[in-house]
Amino acid sequence: MNTMQIYDVTAYLDDHPGGADVLLAVTGMDGTDEFEDAGHSKDAKALMKDYFIGELDLDEAPDMPEMEVFRKEQDKDFASKLVDYAVQYWAIPVAAAGISAVVAILYARRK
Numbered sequence: 001m002n003t004m005q006i007y008d009v010t011a012y013l014d015d016h017p018g019g020a021d022v023l024l025a026v027t028g029m030d031g032t033d034e035f036e037d038a039g040h041s042k043d044a045k046a047l048m049k050d051y052f053i054g055e056l057d058l059d060e061a062p063d064m065p066e067m068e069v070f071r072k073e074q075d076k077d078f079a080s081k082l083v084d085y086a087v088q089y090w091a092i093p094v095a096a097a098g099i100s101a102v103v104a105i106l107y108a109r110r111k
């Protein structure tokens with residue numbers, strides 16, 4: 001039977017000597033090559049059973065859809081939103097100062 005072993009390493013992320021990033025990079029994917037490339041010790045392979053959650057029958061299972069990263073960190077237009085807010089905060093005091101100046105000039109001229 002053509003199978004694939006599934007591991008849930010969520011609880012191991014902080015403890016993995018190779019770091020959480022490499023584990024997250026293969027989330028939802030076949031990480032066999034990456035695991036083998038890291039040259040894991042016998043101890044590491046023995047530890048895997050703690051995180052084993054099941055086996056996938058590749059002959060029966062539908063094709064695994066690739067997981068998609070649909071949002072990376074902040075919104076793309078985060079910077080422009082920040083600029084918009086900055087403009088708002090500037091616009092009101094600047095307008096108030098402008099109006100005061102006009103009123104002051106008119107008041108001064110009246111005398």
Ligand code: HEM
Binds near residue numbers: 042
């Ligand atoms: C349940 C799954 C895993 C377990 C229990 C595990 C465990 C370990 C352990 C114990 C080490 C320390 C070195 C050793 O004893 O070999 C290690 C290192 C490492 N692991 Fe994993 N690992 C797992 C999955 C993965 C995966 C999927 C990747 C890659 C995508 C990976 C990449 C690495 C890397 C790059 C190192 C560092 C090697 C070094 O600096 O020498 N590991 N891992």
